[in-house]
Amino acid sequence: MKDQIEALYRLQKQDRRMSSIERKLAAIPRRKREMDKDLANLEAMLQTEVDKLDDTRGFRLDQERQLEDEEEQMRASKQRLNQVKTPRELSAVQREIESTRRLAQKRREEIVNITTAIEEAEARIKSMEDALGELRTNLMAERDRLEAIEVKLGKSAKKAEKSRKGLLDQVERDHLRRYERIRKRARGVGFVGVRERRCLACKMAVAHQTYVSLRAAEIIATCENCGRMLYWAGLFPEDESNEPKPKEAPKSA
Structure with a gap:
């Protein structure tokens, strides 16, 4: 009976070794999927920031156009000052100029704020692009390492399977x-x-x-x-x- 105990012991030991190899092999695709997910998440975050920046730039351009219209309106109103005939008309034109001036001033302040936000977003995007480039490099190296391990484990699995077949003949x-x-x-x-x-x-x-x-x-x-x-x-x-x-x-x- 002792020979059968020893044979079963060796078989169980071999099966545990094969199970360990199989678990490691199964973990590699999971790790690759996790890496791809991390990369995709960062790419999506970056794209969201880029889209927001594009929207902000478009908003600034719209504000700049409106400011040009307001400045043009003030120039036209000032030219009308030379053409007014009554104090009432003069007062109306002056109120119009002052109102347009206040709008233009707020617009300029808003454009300054928008420009600051754009500069901050550009810096943030630059940092994310650097991080993304570094992540891609690291993931590429990690993928190469995992693929090398996968090849090595595959060979070990084949060798272990062959050894197991030899052990099977020793068990009743x-x-x-x-x-x-x-x-x-x-x-x-x-x-x-x-x-x-x-x-x-x-x-x-x-x-x-x-x-x-x-x-x-x-x-x-x-x-x-x-x-x-x-x-x-x-x-x-x-x-x-x-x-x-x-x-x-x-x-x-």
Whole structure:
């Protein structure tokens, strides 16, 4: 029985290694999507600022045109001063000039404020463009790094799969079917150690006689709580600190 325990142990260890590779491979596309999303968000923010700046420039141009009209109106009103014939007409023209002058003065102040806002927006956009350029450079380098890791992990995955096939031949068919069934149901961990009479996956105690038989490598037991196949962790002391810790124990078969 000890040879089967050792074979299952090596198989489980190999499966854990493959699971780790698969998780890392699966994380790479997610990371790429996150990077693309970050870039798209910053591009959208920049475009929003550019659109606002264009609108502000258009508003300033409209204000400048209105100011030109008001200044032209004042010039025309001043020319009319030489043509008035009555004090009443003079008073009306003077009121018109003063009213137009006040409007023009407010317009000039508004144009100054708008110009200041434009300059601030231009500086903000320049900063965002610099940040966007830096982000694109960093993301390109990160994408290259991830793709290199992806290639390396792909090779490791193929090598691990090949090694696993060799290990399958060392496990008896009944044990293998049982192991594969449990592993599929139990989050990839079907063969776990027992230490101090406790299953290292679900932490539940095993019967004393079962523990004795496990220590003697006489049986491959089943945890009555989580349903996983059991072995005595002391058979492989070099790996006692690397036991699996599932997030949730599966129900008993």
